[in-house]
Amino acid sequence: MSERTIARSASDRSRGFPARRLVIGVLSALLAVFLVGAAIFAVWCRASFHVWPWSSSLPDRVTYCGRTYLGPGDPVTWTEAEAFENGAIRKVGHYGFGALGWSIYANPLSEQARTRGNSPLPCAMGVYLRTDDDRVVAYTLSGGP
Structure with a gap:
């Protein structure tokens, strides 16, 4: 070469x-x-x-209406949740980031009922996260009014 x-x-x-x-x-x-x-x-x-984005588990607490709710409880059907709340539960918010989050459902008190006493009551005593079409998971209020 x-x-x-x-x-x-x-x-x-x-x-x-x-x-x-x-x-x-x-x-x-x-x-x-x-x-x-x-x-x-x-x-x-x-x-x-309070949950990793890749996790399929539910968060251990949810914030709604300025209050913290602890859970998750056992999954129940939509009908069981409405029976427990003595009325219709409705969508009141969203918890989480976009599609990675859950819809929050509750039977909230009216503004008049909340402010009737000396100290204002929480919006709801319990909230629910929707996990699928007919299932919700209950979260209960942490602490007192």
Whole structure:
């Protein structure tokens, strides 16, 4: 092989190498940013909603109307929950982040009933998180009025 052939093949290899190194560096940086962002999001979900975003479990507490409700209780049907509440329960909010969250249902007291006494009563004594079409899980009020 001549010197010219060796020099040309070495220069051909060196032309592609910096571009490949740049692409690998950019992809590595993007992957690192994605992983750090995912970790921050997971920790934020855990701190805000008391459950990991990938978890199929329910949170151990729910915040609604400025109060904390502890649970989860045993799953019950929609009919059983309405019978326990002596009336229709309705959607009153959402707990969690977007599609990762749950709808909150309750039979809230009216504003007049809440403020009738010396100290205002909570919006509801219990709330429910909907787990599927006909099932809800009960959470009970933590602490007193």
